[in-house]
Amino acid sequence: MSDGTMSGGTMSDWTSDELMTVNAARALAGARSCFVGIGLPSAAANLARRTIRPDLVLIYESGAVGAKPARLPLSIGDGELADTADAVVSVPEMFNYWLQAGRIDVGFLGAAQVDRFANINTTLVDRGQDRPPGRLPGAGGAPEIAANCGEVLIVLRHSTRNFVDRLDFVTSVGHGTGRGDRERLGLRGRGPVAVITDLGVMRPDPQTAELVLTDLHPGVTVDQARAATGWPLKTADHVAVTAPPTDAELAALRTLKAA
Amino acid sequence: MSDGTMSGGTMSDWTSDELMTVNAARALAGARSCFVGIGLPSAAANLARRTIRPDLVLIYESGAVGAKPARLPLSIGDGELADTADAVVSVPEMFNYWLQAGRIDVGFLGAAQVDRFANINTTLVDRGQDRPPGRLPGAGGAPEIAANCGEVLIVLRHSTRNFVDRLDFVTSVGHGTGRGDRERLGLRGRGPVAVITDLGVMRPDPQTAELVLTDLHPGVTVDQARAATGWPLKTADHVAVTAPPTDAELAALRTLKAA
Amino acid sequence: MRDDDGMADIRTLSEAVAELIHDGDCVAMEGFTHLIPFAAAHEVIRQGITDLTLVRMTPDVIYDQLIGAGLVKKLIFSWGGNPGVGSLHRFRDAVENGWPRPLELDEHSHAGMANRYVAGASGLPFAVLRGYRGTDLAGRTDTVATVRCPFTGEELAAVKAINPDVTVIHAQQADREGNVQLWGLTGVQKEAALAARRVLVTVEEIVEELTPHPGGVVLPGWVVTAVARVPGGAHPSYAAGYSVRDNDFYQAWDPIARDRDRFTAWIREHVLDSEGATAP
């Protein structure tokens, strides 16, 4: 199903990436400010600004506070981010005065691997004994975004390659080894509150902080989600079904991407 | 003689403050950049820019790097300092990136009390057992100027009230308890290299770092300097006589002050 | 005080001071010679908000007035003079003679104070600098200590973060959403504002849209609690582009502040009995 076109409850068709992005945008309904990584997080945050959260303050680690790009930037340093920002600050100021000080409500992260406690690996992947580990880009802003934002959203395609039993490298801490670990480590934000995929949404269990399946996108089954998860995925007592993308959401997303 | 008008070797008369300021300006002949306190240091540094050191970079702790004021500012935060500066930086940046990093050649300080090792008190003065100490403004930038500039010049009227056997409070370290103390304390700059007064110039002895009289202004005697110093003032083997202010120096200084 | 959108509220000065500043608060009114929020301080005097811990690198005439008015129990500072003129006589009288009440001091160097604000703005408990070494300053405060560099073994100064209950600054402009822009010598205002729990900004004018200015520092409305329009609110300090520093006032302040009665009369005439805040 991944990357395919699906048929929903409205007159529109949509791709699984669109489904994921729309649901990620919806997760920003209560946010005032969002620290935005490039790619899916940037698409989702910009979509939220055009739909449910017009006042959302987008913050890019390149130094743009309150960016209002008309089109999706390719990089976090595209000129339009600075041109449309309320304030442009230096990179050290961004990380020290804005991120570290806990001023930003939501950190929006992608990942290469996520484990059951929503810890993140973006550094390297093991490829067996005969080969050196596969090199990924590395940490970037993620460790401190995950530590210091009020809460964290993760957006990632659902597959056993991405959702693994054990990370090959802990780049950024989600809930560590379980509930209470963030406090023990002195991490100030609440950590990941949702992992939004192309199959549904996982959220940490209130008691254990282990990710459990809480929502499925229309037409997706629990078994599909379990099969795409590298640990025995638990489900919430009641698994909700996400609302299909509305025409307005899809139109806004496609306009953004086409611009 | 202090504050009086004197007759010199040229057609001009000058005051003792002018004499002190002109000699202080001359001490900047080899400097590229100078961290300038308000008052006499500012007058001297601005005079140097108009006479022997046109390229001198004036740095004010208010954030002005390369200020070129047309008139003497009353405060270190007068608007003209920012308007004429090469760069305006925040106060934390000034103290961290510019001063602490050792980027500034000369720190120019005033004082309330100076001892024989050119340590400085600008915090409080004892007034006897029956009265509380007299309160002075305090440290300001001086402790770190004295610690981190390449070298330090002190300008101060010569009296036993100002040049004391023992400071009532050590606000800023000159040479501590003698040669080698700065290194022991980890202070990076060379510390005070000259104390310029209205009577002459004192410089630290190369061996002991104790201030010794090296220069007298025209018409001043060693006995006068000794009488105005609160410790037994040593003199250099050869005490030089400073050149009287030139007409050009006096004209430039008076233009500055009148503007 | 925040609306749902989290943006700053536009208030009258008297409303804003009443809502943001309370008896016993730790208050930083910053502005390094430039953009000193005198009007807000006068409103504090009019409202008699007292038992304040005041923070400011250069107490200046603004804190001389608050101290003389008897509202201050503690001062955290690094240079307490009348810049270019001489002493702050009300500050001296409080320190030396306890008039009108004793004044507790926490005294630093500029470098230390600047870094205390930096730590506060950064959400860190302390900041590191190469300072205080060999001076008598560190022995008189419990907010300076040392740390050792884990890489070189060098011992450095550590200063405790400052996080005021309220920071008050004056700026040239705000827009209707409370986004603020200041320029010229911007001192330590960004750090003081970002270190505080609440932020009050008085401004020369409220504009439809902020135009980026060379040297401009912008504080987004969502880090500002309230904005009040107070043209000339920095006098006798100044606002670059709007006014010049009233150096004559600073010199005239010296004889006023030297004398308790003259000071008290001045405060009565020019603050207590004067017009309140300018309407927004």
Add this chain to the structure above:
Amino acid sequence: MRDDDGMADIRTLSEAVAELIHDGDCVAMEGFTHLIPFAAAHEVIRQGITDLTLVRMTPDVIYDQLIGAGLVKKLIFSWGGNPGVGSLHRFRDAVENGWPRPLELDEHSHAGMANRYVAGASGLPFAVLRGYRGTDLAGRTDTVATVRCPFTGEELAAVKAINPDVTVIHAQQADREGNVQLWGLTGVQKEAALAARRVLVTVEEIVEELTPHPGGVVLPGWVVTAVARVPGGAHPSYAAGYSVRDNDFYQAWDPIARDRDRFTAWIREHVLDSEGATAP
């Protein structure tokens, strides 16, 4: 290299690179997506300056090229990707396969790298941040440690200062005395420049007088060692006000860099055999 006046010298790019950058140097070429000094890196490749330790938060295509050219023995960084596109294939090939030579890594987070530059610019041996906690990063480098707050007892991360032998940046303008102004996203360039022993700035143009620009960062000529006029010297990155980011190039780089032969041919054609530095 400095004249008596201590101001920056205006040089051709090839002269400046030859005089400032030497085999074995620690070199930071900074610019956070914007103002990346590609032309200077190409001149380093042409001159074959090798055994370099390269420092950069986001290695980007510029270091992919230097690494692929075999000039780099160590990389100090925090995010090694082609922004918005994917992997840096030359970087991966060096790390995974040691081609064309093994690449030693000192790997950090952005917050850590930014603070390493801040410490370097501040003349401090280390900086403090709330970071790295619970991650595997700290265990793989000797430039992260911990310090304990002397006031609260909290344990925080300490990162070692970076002081490059040379920092290279690209800016919009310089004047004839070597004063430099850059604007737009100015990243970590001020800190990288002030942390370095020598500073080379390539600029879009040399103007008679710098006009202060909103968001402008000015580096006085006396902290700059040399300036070279290189219009377009940031391509495929960009210089706000002069050019836009060549996103197509970044996407086109992916297949070039995937293949060792294609990469080598590209470097030969577009760097080694291309015109040298632009004259000043």
